[in-house]
Amino acid sequence: MQAKIDALISWLKQDESFYLAPNITIQDTIESGRGVILVEDSLNKNDIIVSIPSSHQINFNTIVCHLSHFNKNLSIPSVTAAKDSVIADLYGHIYQDKGLEEYEDIRFEKYKLFASEFVEGLTSFQLVSLYILAEWILLPVWSNNEISSFWEPFFNVWPSNHELRSIPTIWNLSEKTKFKHLLPLLTDGALAHTKRISSLIENDWEIIKPIIIKWLDSTTIKNGMDINSLFEDYLHIYFVINSRCLYCPIPNRDADIASNFTLVPYVDFLNHNEKVGEFCYPHVSNKSISGYGIGQFSILCGDHSYQTKKEEILLNYGAHSNDFLLNEYGFVMESNCWNYIDVTKFLIGLFENDNESRQFLEEHEYWGDYTINENEVSYRIIIALSLFATKDYRGVEKLMSGYISEDNFMPKVRPILLQILTTVLKHCEERHTELKEVGTLPNSDKWIISNLVTIIKGYEEILKVHIDNL
């Protein structure tokens, strides 16, 4: 890996606006993969840790610039206008180094399929995954390994399939996974999340698949590649993007919030910490020194300064529960204050034969979305249980409006809540035992099972706190 990281840094140094603090390095561990650590001196508030030029980021904007080098008909004026000479120079150097003539680059042929209207209609996820599939997986086959992508040093430091194997959507959608049997062992919250991402991924695949089929049909020597193997590659690429992308406004993509991201080498080595607002923070300078792209992306030191050698430099990815982290990034935290339990299924069951109460809660927008975290049982639960316990519609309306306190209802709510929490805890304990058993089976993957056990333990801790307090 060190050689690949050295190659990445040399590649980044091609652009003189690249900056890397001299006192940091990458360490690679089994627990969290690559991460950034301090090697000497200190890093203090607002110190720049790393700063990456536009030219070396992958996003909707830079991809369109690269594609338009190969496809002169592809033009999105606000994006492509400024880049022509810069990108032409860049490819000029690449061909010179390889001793190739420009016409020998197969991409002039293959990228004709990128019509302007088609590209403009894509989301960032669709374009970025399609482009990476072409540059990373297809280009070596198309060119018989003679042409490598400009982005190759970046691709080379991305996680392998094996490193991303704890992501449930991969168990759900891959034909090659060995972990489908683990899907029923997910919590309800995690499984709902898996289904949501799965349908997004399948939807995106349907949009980009016609292009991939045309590419396949026009490729004579396929080296065993077919649409199914490319789906597996796409799935891998999707989660490389998903687990490494950084929020950043992308001009012309503002209608779709999920399209506002960029992939930033080296910055994407920063691992997550649950504390919000304490660690590093990003800064995007709109001035695009490279002449194209969305701007220089920098990471600066936050309130937490670094004085100790080997201390890991961390970033907060957001206030995410373990169910979320597992689904989006394929890891969990031993202790995570953002964990919560969705107990909607258990509460809704109470109203099975009580349409009037259900309707009342629906009308007042208190039906469903019942959650508990380590600090509180949500107010929605208290409202629903107050109604269930008393059928006092007027009283509950006053409670909703804040005219009376929940203390009026708690004597009746408490025993029902206790019963629900005890039932949920029993379910968790059974699941915990089941996971331990699955973990002892030959060929079980200890790391994935331990991730699932950590999620259940987090649930048990939340439940026990509230059961003890009731």
Ligand SMILES: C[S@@+](CC[C@H](N)C(=O)[O-])C[C@H]1O[C@@H](n2cnc3c(N)ncnc32)[C@H](O)[C@@H]1O
């Ligand atoms: C943005 S990347 C960070 C760099 C990554 N470790 C690598 O090897 O390239 C996000 C990925 O890092 C890993 N990761 C991040 N924070 C972690 C943490 N606190 N514990 C374990 N793994 C973590 C997860 O695999 C996640 O998908």
